[in-house]
Amino acid sequence: MDSQTQPLLIELGTEELPVKALPGLADALFDGIKAGLEKRGVAVDATDARPLFTPRRLAVLLPGVSTEQPEQASEVFGPYVNIALDADGQPTKALSGFAAKAGVEWTQLERATDAKGERFVLRATKPGARTADLLPEVIAEAIAAMPIPKPMRWGDHDYAFARPVQWLVVLLGDAVIEMPLMGITSDRMSRGHRFEHDKPVWIGTPGDYIDALAAARVLVDPQARRARIVEQVQAAARSVDGDARVTDDNLEQVVCLTEWPNAIACSFEADFLAVPQEALIETMEINQKFFPVLRDGKLTEHFIGIANIESRDPAQVRAGYERVIRPRFADAKFFFDEDLKQGLVSMGDGLKTVTYQAKLGSVADKVARVAALAEVIATQVGADAGAARRAAQLAKNDLQSRMVGEFPELQGIAGRHYAVAAGEPSEVALAIDESYQPRFAGDDIALSPLGKVLAIAERLDTLAGGFAAGLKPTGNKDPFALRRNALGLARTIIESGFDLDIKWLAWLAGVLAQSAMKTGASQALLSDIQNLTARAEASGVAVSRDITELFADKQVSAEAAESGDALYDFILDRLRGYYADKGVTTVQFNAVAELKPASLYDFDRRIEAIGNFAALPEAATLAAANKRIGNILKKAEAEGFKIPDHINRGLIEHPAEAALAEAVEAAIGDTDTALHQHDYVQVLSRLALVREAVDMFFDGVMVNAEDAAVRANRLALLQRLHGRFGAVADIAQLSA
Structure with a gap:
């Protein structure tokens, strides 16, 4: 590894942390440490890094962190030249005071220009701080920002955390970064499993951390615990010819409850299967964090418990799990039997x-x-x-x-x-x-x-x-x-x-x-x-x-x-x-919502159509044209201009006008059936073909002709086109 870059390990050891809050706390500490270093200009290589945690610890392991900040440049601005120098070019009290405060001769100051003019400035550089010196502040800052809704206090101290803090490991490379935190001082001694290895664990370097804890019966990587649990649970289920039901929520909680998980296959009396399986599954998952075993989708009399130890006598653990679940099942069976006696109707x-x-x-x-x-x-x-x-x-x-x-x-x-x-x-x-x-x-x-x-x-x-x-x-x-x-x-x-x-x-x-x-x-x-x-x-x-x-x-x-x-x-x-x-984009949604279709299924079909239309090369041009047409029609209506319902072909004067009229009527005729059948994709696909005629019309025809009848006829033509598009969606919404 580069001598200017070292791995960083921070481990905060505690009493058992709240299960549901644990992943969020680990994420917050990881993000806070990384952000704190980067804010101070310390380069961080977080490749493949992720939060590490168990019920008793939160850890940050970064593979590469710069050992010092880059060189720090500073600028301190002084008085403007017209104030700093007198008529003879000598320093005024303002400039002399600024130079004295900076500890330099005024002639050593540089000049800079801003919007108000030229002014004196002191530019300096200094070596960056050592990361080891910055870490205490970074760690304290990250911990203070963690989302802890109900902080706990212990002893007669003023400080508080989610649970009492027991130990702190801070290593940059092989060096301990000593710092006080909530009544303890950091060192390199972690802790092993509470029951399997209840003694300190020496961490030589951050790279040793995961393996050293694994040797002490702690899987500090939650992904490793998750994989171990799933593998063992499925294997245990297969041993009784079943499939384990593993939900994300139940699995996540078991991951947060264990440091060294081990699956134990258990069973209960088959008589309980007369109870609705959902009640039994609810009890196993919600109350006990067990994994039910199914066969062909039906609950069997087997379940998998997860011990947090590797017991020398699994039968004892099994008996305990089976004993604790039996009263809950007995209650469920009693409730079910009594409900059957009453009957659903009388309830x-x-x-x-x-x-x-x-x-x-x-x-x-x-x-x-x-x-x-x-x-x-x-x-x-x-x-x-x-x-x-x-x-x-x-x-x-x-x-x-x-x-x-x-x-x-x-x-x-x-x-x-x-x-x-x-x-x-x-x-x-x-x-x-x-x-x-x-x-x-x-x-x-x-x-x-x-x-x-x-x-x-x-x-x-x-x-x-x-x-x-x-x-x-x-x-x-x-x-x-x-x-x-x-x-x-x-x-x-x-x-x-x-x-x-x-x-x-x-x-x-x-x-x-x-x-x-x-x-x-x-x-x-x-x-x-x-x-x-x-x-x-x-x-x-x-x-x-x-x-x-x-x-x-x-x-x-x-x-x-x-x-x-x-x-x-x-x-x-x-x-x-x-x-x-x-x-679906906001403009596509708004294009349909503007029409407020009474049927939500019809709304969905229009959404599909507008999405397909928006992908066509003609869409942008036609959307802009519809927006322009809409504005023209609104202006005519505001002026009290009466627009006819039909086009009078005898009033068509321009070839582009005739071409658009022919294209519009053909498109309307071709889409009548599709519109009636709510095939909006077909309607808009066909209407897209009028783009060329629309472009030619606006390039060559003046809508507001001096002859009122001609103007009305042209407005009627545009209204016909606008109305057919509007029967599907307000495509003008697609125009930027």
Whole structure:
């Protein structure tokens, strides 16, 4: 290694650090040390470097750090020449004072010129500081900047950290950089595994660090621990003819809990498998950090525990893991058995006494609204309206179950199991579970048609009720998770290909919410909707018009329309991020959002089309032309100029005008069918062919002709072209 560059090791030893905070603390220390050195001009080679940590230590290992700063240049500006020198060219008191303060003769000063004129300046260079002298300040600065929400104090000291600090190693090359920190002094002595090697570990140089700790039963590299855990867990699972379930979250926590991980294959009584596997998996992963073993997607009676020691008697460790999990499983089995005795249907009786939201009534009231919405949506997408109502009526009943009371994450999942046990149709049981999808960012939407219907209805009511009750999110506050519900609703509609009028559905959900707030849950109103949907399903006739005519209360309808418009805009705002993640630019999104299509599926098809169009060579020119046309038309309308609906070919005077008219009419004729079929890609691809005619028109034709009839005819021609483009998107948005 270059004598001017040495490896750097900083290890901060502590009591066990908070598991979930550990990776973030390690990242912060690593970034802080690196940034602190670079800020001071110390060159850092961080090739392949990354944060190192275990539950008892945070470490930074950099392969190459310059041993000193580069030469430091400085400039100190003095008085301007017209002030510094008198008429005879001799120094004034201002210049003499500046030179004396700098410790030099005034004749040694240089001159520099800025916007105000020429002035004296002292330029100097000095050797850079030794990195060894800078490190204490760099380390202290990095530690002070670490994100520690609840610092801990110990002893009678003023300092604080995430956990009490026990030791500090600071090595630059083979030299110890001595410094005090929180009551201890740095040296080269690390610590081994608390149980396997409870003694100091000599670190000769930073390059020895990882191997020296490995010999002391500590894998300080989290990636090495992660790989070891995965390899051992999968091997243990294969030994019982299964596959381990290894989730990122569970794996990360086990990595942060261990220094020398070792997998132990365990088992439990097969009788517990009668309990829904989700409850058992939840217990193993969340409460115990164990890895369940599956076979063909089904839970087996095996699981893998991770010991933080290499035990001489694994059977003892195994027995301990099996002993600790048994009471939790016994509780889950008891809850499940008792819930089965009660039955899913009877659980729903208690929902009348559970408040959903003060202004919107009970959970039972919400269920009734969701059931009505589910029926309506089912008729519009070709699903079974009766089954949709039944699924909605049962979907919240498991909230009253003992199982969900103990395991809230099993909402819907428990309901599916209880519905199956009660003899409900399989599609109804599955929809109860799928109504919660997507449960989290990146989760799949519901897969079954009925599940999709129920997921949409549930989120519509939540959103419309939230808006009606004045619960629209502000800042970081979103107690009813309306942002997440809006995105889940939009994703379900778009990814299902449901061509639903979301504006009308938002209005209907708003009417139901407003009615609930003003008069309580109107059973008569909900019954009327049920009758209409049943009739529509039988006849195949759309139900929206009949339902719209139901509402004689014009105030409620108007309030619902207003909140429905706000809800639509709220959903579009959620879609900005959704499409940005898919690579859709802001201008492309705005080009479609400007039209506010009622159908989100239709919105998605327009987004696809505008993306394809934007990639065409003609796009930029046509976008600019559309922007110009739009401005021309707006100006004419502002002047009160009446633009005809059709082109009068007898008023066409210029060849370029005739060519554009022919091109526009041909393009409109060629795209009528595609536009009717919502094939927007085809529409814009065909319209792109008019570019040459548009360019020739603007190059050779004056739109605002002196003859009013000719001008009107030319405006009509441009309006025809602008209207056909505008039927897909406002492509002028693509113009810079």
